[in-house]
Amino acid sequence: MTNPADLADQLRSGELRLYELEDHADADTAAEARRRFLAEETGADLDAIGAYSFEAAKASGAAVENMVGGAQVPLGVAGPVAVDGGSATGEYYLPLATTEGALVASVNRGLSAIDDAGGATARVTDSGMTRAPVFRVSGVAEAETVIQWVDKHTDELRETAESTTSHGKLLGVEPYVVGDNVYLRFAYDTKDAMGMNMTTIATREAAELVEAETTAELVALSGNLCNDKKPAAINAVEGRGRTVTADVVLDRDLVEETLNTTPEAMVEGNTRKNLIGSAKAGSFGFNAHAANTVAATFLATGQDEAQVVEGANAITTMNAREDGLYASISLASLEVGTVGGGTKLATQSAALEMLGLGGSGDPPGANADALAEVIAVGALAGEISLIAAFCSRHLASAHEDLGR
Incomplete structure (x- = not known):
């Protein structure tokens, strides 16, 4: 078993970086090595952070990166x-x-x-959990053509999106046009999952289909019309989750x-x-x-x-x-x-x-x-x-x- 003190030494010397420790040790050992390194670098007492009850292997990578321990909240x-x-x-x-x-x-x-x-x-x-990619078009006439294609091929978009998940269901696609921007607000039934990752992966596949079949060019998989983790009137009116x-x-x-x-x-x-x-x-x-x-x-x-x-x-x-x-x-x-x-x-x-x-x-x-x-x-x-x-x-x- 790799010694956390040795890993901390390698962090100090620059031989390893914080995110590389799990390649050389289990999640608990990697977290301890980071605590040792940070305690020496900052002078902080990190013993309390090292007292956690969850399984580090479950948390590291899946829930957090560069794990050092746990933050306790009453x-x-x-x-x-x-x-x-x-x-x-x-x-x-x-x-x-x-x-x-x-x-x-x-x-x-x-x-x-x-x-x-x-x-x-x-x-x-x-x-309904939403994800709204933004596409570039030449102007409003081309935007109309893209929207018409989306309207006629919703079933095809649904099949493509749902091919990525055994649980999520595409409920609908709502288009919005702003100048030479086309936003497609996809909404999904994600069952018991909050569903943000599910909808992102499903929408990526659907967006690639839109790109392949129309002249629209994908600029960002999230065009902020979703709207995630920001105050937004669209969520207050249309809902999300x-x-x-x-x-x-x-x-x-x-x-x-x-x-x-x-x-x-x-x-x-x-x-x-x-x-x-x-x-x-x-x-x-x-x-x-x-x-x-x-x-x-x-x-x-x-x-x-x-x-x-x-x-x-x-x-x-x-x-x-x-x-x-x-x-x-x-x-x-x-x-x-x-x-x-x-x-x-x-x-x-x-x-x-x-x-x-x-x-x-x-x-x-x-x-x-x-x-x-x-x-x-x-x-x-x-x-x-x-x-x-x-x-x-x-x-x-x-x-x-x-x-x-």
């Missing part, structure tokens, strides 16, 4: 809460990985109120006794802050802090954390009714999966198992749909709790009480 749990979903049915505990004090307590308070009301309803109303809504009716006594405010005050607070304030700011998210719950569940369950950007595309609505308060949250572009990527790592897999949603669903796609519905209920709980806190003037005191 994991809390909120719930239970009853969910009546299209795929999520029953009571769920929500795992939340975060370093923001008071977040778990806030979501837990909201979930408690929802559960006391009999639970929340949630539905995935649309689903799962589009999911959760709602609940809280009776007046519950709002007054548990949340220390009134339905009318919460409606006004939501309108003035989340709707009017967000509109004035030009925000794509009309909510209080949906990204908090999305980020914490993403970290806990092995999702692509950069896609929290799209996960914040959410609108919170509240209406006062005779029987109390109606509250909902609609997340336009929640990109989640229960197979592939970070979901295979030990702690993330355990968090999914806690939810009862690890691996592939029956039918395929059911587990990812259920995860989206549970996250939406968690985000709704966070909205209810935070809005109640500022309506009752308890927001700052809650953070002070928890020492944050």
Whole structure:
């Protein structure tokens, strides 16, 4: 077995580079060698980074490059809460990985109120992972010819794209023209996978067919009209990944006794802050802090954390009714999966198992749909709790009480 100290010496001398260590040692040894080298180079104590429980061989290369260890984030749990979903049915505990004090307590308070009301309803109303290559054409006349070809040969494009995967299904291709640019926004049903890699590989094959059969020239496999990991109106309107809504009716006594405010005050607070304030700011998210719950569940369950950007595309609505308060949250572009990527790592897999949603669903796609519905209920709980806190003037005191 190769000695990590010897590998660290070779890094220092320049005989090896950081990315070459797995060619000479197993993943754990390579990570230890990098820690030794970096500790000497930077003077940092990296012992804590070296304490990890996942299998280095699974993580190295598949989930991370130049692995040195693991970054630990405290994991809390909120719930239970009853969910009546299209795929999520029953009571769920929500795992939340975060370093923001008071977040778990806030979501837990909201979930408690929802559960006391009999639970929340949630539905995935649309689903489709997108990839949009951009092609160069000579002008708008040629663009029209390319679009006509795509329209007539969608079945051929579907067959070509789906030849790369046993799970993904091409749902459609939407063309956009900007001058001498043609964008083709491919949308796929990726079942229980988040599906970004799946759609990229499938779209590459389809784009090559477009190039071969038309005069269009591929410039970039992603033309940013997908739109991935950036705030974008197209995802807020058209959706990406799962589009999911959760709602609940809280009776007046519950709002007054548990949340220390009134339905009318919460409606006004939501309108003035989340709707009017967000509109004035030009925000794509009309909510209080949906990204908090999305980020914490993403970290806990092995999702692509950069896609929290799209996960914040959410609108919170509240209406006062005779029987109390109606509250909902609609997340336009929640990109989640229960197979592939970070979901295979030990702690993330355990968090999914806690939810009862690890691996592939029956039918395929059911587990990812259920995860989206549970996250939406968690985000709704966070909205209810935070809005109640500022309506009752308890927001700052809650953070002070928890020492944050």
